[in-house]
Amino acid sequence: MTQRPDSGAALQLRRAAEAQASVLPPLLVAAEQLAATVQLGAHGRRRVGVGEEFWQYRPVQHGEDARFIDWRRSARSDAQYTREREWQLAQSVYLWADDAASMQFAGDGNGPTKAERARLLALALAVLMTRGGERVGLSGPLAPPRPGRAQLLTIAQVLAGASSEAELGAPEVAGISAQSRAVFLSDFFGDLDHLRASVGALADRGVQGVMLQVLAPEEEDFPFQGRTIFESVGGTLRHETRKAADLRARYLDRLAARREALAHLAQTAGWQFSTHHTGSPAQGALLWLHAALGRGA
Structure with missing residues (x-):
């Protein structure tokens, strides 16, 4: 004789499980799903001893x-x-996902915004680093590096609620400790001199880092024709033209010059630099980020 399970107990268990799952921010769920597509070994730098030996x-x-x-x-x-x-050899990793107004651009509107992709990559990288025993956190005071899964929830909550009124972003580097690692995800359209000073100061403190430029496909291709009104997401900049195609060559030259300057800055500081488009799969960018951190370790 087969005993049927208590339907009341099963329903109660299901409700408890759903309630527990609902606590997780959607960003963390998406980040863990992305991290699960990347098969990697442990990234931690621990070599001998345990704890603080x-x-x-x-x-x-x-x-x-x-x-x-x-x-x-x-x-x-x-x-x-x-x-x-x-525990010091398992160095702290500081993440900065730019949340300025310029990062809210989503191109044709069918894909994620640059900010959404940057947050997803930052948190997915945090998942991978945490699995490898690393101490991961955010630049700034809200989520300093700590180990463990509970830290992922903290990072997710901070990232999900992040929003800046600034038109263009700049990393907050004062709290980044010496001999740690840093990951910057941004369109890097902000003040280049400020970025140079920030990265230079970190390099002087022995911080190794990675810069990933996140762009929408339209920012790379400039497919605009005819009469076009260009307006910044924050609304502080506006330009109208009747012949947008005439601007394409000058725009692409300036974009190439900015990218060359970013690559030179990274090389000078001993950092890694690359560009990712929101129209491309996130897995490739996540793999590059993880490998770039490994090369700098």
Whole structure:
């Protein structure tokens, strides 16, 4: 005789499961689905010992907190040293997904906005890094790097609610610690001098990084013809022309010059740079981001 399951208990279990699932932001669900399409090994840099066991001494880097200096070891030489531990080798990774108004552009409207794609890639990368034992967080004060799945929920909530009134974005780098890694996702249409100063300051602190330029296909192809009104998403910039096609060559030259400047900046700082279009699958960009971090590790 077969015993039928208690339908009441089954219904209660289903409701509990649905309630638990509803807590997860849709962005986190999408990021985990994207990360699941990428088969990768552990990315963590841990090599010996567990927890905070001693690994090795290393010279203190400019900008590091003095409380980590090992004064007994430093007294035996003219240099100052810190005790490097296993959890420090699993370096912190700081993510910046530009949320400025320019990132709300979605081209023909059928695809994601640049901001949506940047947030998805940032969180999917966080999923992969967390699986590898890394400490992941956001630049700025809202989600400093921490390990574990609970951190992913924090990052997702901050990213999902992020919105800036600024027309063009700029990374917040003051809180990024020395010897860590940084990932910037943006259209990088903002002040190039500010970006140079930010990346240069991070490179001086031993921060290795990745810059991924996220563009809509129309920003790359410039398919406009005839009378066209160009207006920034924030509404602060507006230009009307009767012959949009005449602007194409000059626009593409300026875009190429900006991309060349970004690539040169990355090369000078020892960083990695690439461009991703929202009309392309996100998997390729995620693979590149993960590999680029590995090359800089």
